[in-house]
Every structure is written in structure tokens, then in C-alpha cells.
Amino acid sequence: MTIITLGLASVLRSSVQLIFGAHSYSFFIELPNASLEYGDILFPSERVWAGGLSIIAFALVLFFLFRTRWGVAIRATSESQSKAMAFGIDARFILLMVWGLSAMCIAVAGVMISNFGALSYLTGSAGLRAIPVVLIGGMDSIGGSLIGGLIVGLCEALVGSYIEPLGLVGFKDVAPYLLLLIVLFIRPYGLFGTVRIERV
Amino acid sequence: MLSIENLRVVYHDVISILNGISLKAASGEISVIIGANGAGKTTLLRAISGMLKMFDGDIIEGDIKVGDFSLKGLDSTDIIKKFGLTYVMEDRPVFWYLTIEENLAAAAYSRWDRTVKADMEKVFDYFPVLNKLRQQKAGYTSGGEQQMLAIGMFLMTQPKILLFDEPSLGLAPLITEELFRIIERLNREGMTVVLVEQNAHAALQIGHRGCVLENGRVVLEGPAAALLENEDVREFYLGAGTKERKSYQDAKRYKRRKRWL
């Protein structure tokens, strides 16, 4: 599934490039101004919208996972496909559903990210930033990915404004991975990775 | 009536595990299957329940029928829905990271009728120990409680036929005894049971019929009471033969006898 997804991503990216060309489009959704200012800190409107919408998407995903029958089935299947099948859960359908669900979340994220500036066939590479986010937070921790996102975002922003000006151009993109390395040395399952239930 | 006709099963297209098994499990009875580790008991249950594909196994010959309907080619979801045949896997197949209640809900996932809630309460009536643990993650409960939960989950699938794989594995003798009483009770209430066990003595005592599986073949078959009396079964599966101790000589003698079976 992972391989298929990566393959599909590269097919889609190339198709977009073929159809729309390799140059950037300007992209902007008209949304009411929601910029916030706290003393020295300014949150631009489109960022506030992005933050708000991610929190809503996050809440919806949580609700789905913990309060619906499909959510229970998803968590069961993620623990053991064979046990799930043995109790009549169609594991293949569940996998497809999870795939669709993540595609939907990514679509929201994609639109929001494009809204920050230009839209081109390379916008998708922003998704790579999700890797340090989930690994720092802990692969199997849902709250962890939220915290991980904040940590990585802060890290990028701080490095971008305080360290890069010292002459380290591009360090902003590397910093999260350095952070990831340090976190994994100390906590291999990530900051909030589940403590495995062990029996002896 | 569950019938297995000359069943042959391979894993990964090459490893032949079941080499022509024929068996019948009558409705309303407890059929016991005993056999050493690696004999193919689990494989047989996987084949019946439509779980083989999951483990890259295939039925290459023979058939499995409930009544006149073949189960071949169906997957577990269909088999549970159409025939009420549910397989309780070995090693307590509960979801560790779900609560007891969520485990029961997961097992009822494919049901849309309105009796799910009521059935869940029935399970809690059946197993009062689980009632106190509703919100507890299953991974933190004891082995006995997990096995009760597994039976509860089984009951949530509205089953008529139980395939039970080594339920007593790793449980204390007292719990095992309780477990066998529960199986007996389910059977009295009308459940057809296929019970795979290493604990041959206890299993044959509650069983109606029994068979011995070895290297993917049925080597002995008959009424459970007769198997309990059978000299070879006593010696090699009940550990209570006339000989004081199994020696290499005995094993050889058994091999020789086996060829005649």
C-alpha cells in the first residue's frame, strides 16, 4: 500500500506537470481576515485559517476513530489484521477506508499550504515535513502528532529567523531532522509513543 | 453438519501441511481434535474459517461443507455471516489496545441489527468478571479474563458453530476447568463445537467424538470415550500409559504401529 501510494503520488505529480506546466500559479482563497497580533508576534490571516482548519480536521478524525463503529474497527485492524478478519471485520475495506481518510486530510492540508503562496506541481513535497512531525510525536500517538507538529513548526520558525541570518541558508529545513535524531536517541518510540503492553 | 472431504492445504504454494483430511463434525456435538505441535491443527481451522489466504495458504484439493454448501473460496467475513461459523484463534485473540467494551463492539462490527447492545449485556451477564472491567484495556487483564473476552467476542458474531483453537494454552488449571465448563454449557445451549486441544484428557472428557491429527493426516478417529480408552492415545497424548516412561524404544514402536494405522 505504501509503495502503491508513493507510485500514485509520482504519477499524479507528473500528470499535473504535463497538464498545467511546470511553472507556479498564484493561488489565493478569499477568506475573512483573521490575523492576530500579540505584541511583537503577528499571525498572518491565512496561517490562522490553516491552524483553525487543522484543529477542526483533527477533532473530526479523533471523533471518527474513538466514537464510531468504523473507528473501533480501524483501531482493531491496526493492531492485528488476522484477529480482525477472524471476527468478521473486512480488513481490506478498512485499509481502503483509512487510505481514503488520509487522502482527505491531505487534501485539506494541501489547499491550506497552497494558500500560503504559490501553487505548483512541487507543492506536494511539503508532505515530507510530516515525517519528523509524526516520528517526534510518536508513530502511534495521535496527540503526539499534534504536539510534534507544534514543536517542528516552532523549531523551523525559530531557526529560520535566528540562525539562518547567521549565514546558514537552508538550515531551517534540516533542523527538524536534527531534532528528530536527538529525540529518537532518547526516546525510540517518539515523545508520546505508546508504552507497549508487555507480558511475561 | 460440518464435513471436510479429502482436504489438502499448502502454504506459499509449496509447503504441504494437510495431506488429505476427511472429518465430520455433527451439529450439536463437541468434536475434539488432538495432536502434537505442528500436526496441522491450526491450519485445519484456518482452512475451515476462510482465514488461510491471510497466511498465504491455499486449499489445493478437497472441499469443506456446511450441510450441502461449500465454504471453499469464501472469506471469513462471509462464512461468519452466512453460516454462523466463527474461529477463535489460539493465544487469546483479543485486541490489547481496545477496552473490553470496544473489543465486543469490534466483534459486532459487521452487524447492523438493533440487538447488538442487548447482546453485549448478555455477554456481561454470562461473564460477570468482565462487567467490572468494561473500560479496562484488554492487554491489562489476566489470561483467563482475556479468554472469557474472546468467547464474548465470539458470541457477538451471532454464531452457531465454534472453532476453538487451544483455549487452555497458558492458563492455570482452575481457569482451564472453568473454561471447559463454559464450552460444555455453550454446547448444551445448542452450539456445535470443534475443539482443538493439547489438553487431551479434559477435552476428550467433554467431547462427543475425537480424532488424532499427525503430520497433516487423521491417524485415529472415534467416539471420545473410546479414544480415552485407546492404548496409544493414553500413552502418547494422555501421558498415562502402562509404561512408566516414554523411551526412545517406545517412540520407535509407536512409529512402527503408526504405519499400520
Ligand SMILES: Nc1ncnc2c1ncn2[C@@H]1O[C@H](COP(=O)(O)OP(=O)(O)O)[C@@H](O)[C@H]1O
Ligand atoms: N503461514 C505459514 N507459512 C508456512 N508454514 C506454516 C505457516 N503456518 C504454519 N506453518 C507450518 O505448518 C505446520 C503446522 O502448523 P499448525 O497448523 O500451526 O500446527 P498445530 O496448530 O497443530 O501446532 C508447522 O510445521 C508450521 O511451521
Ligand SMILES: [Mg+2]
Ligand atoms: Mg496450533
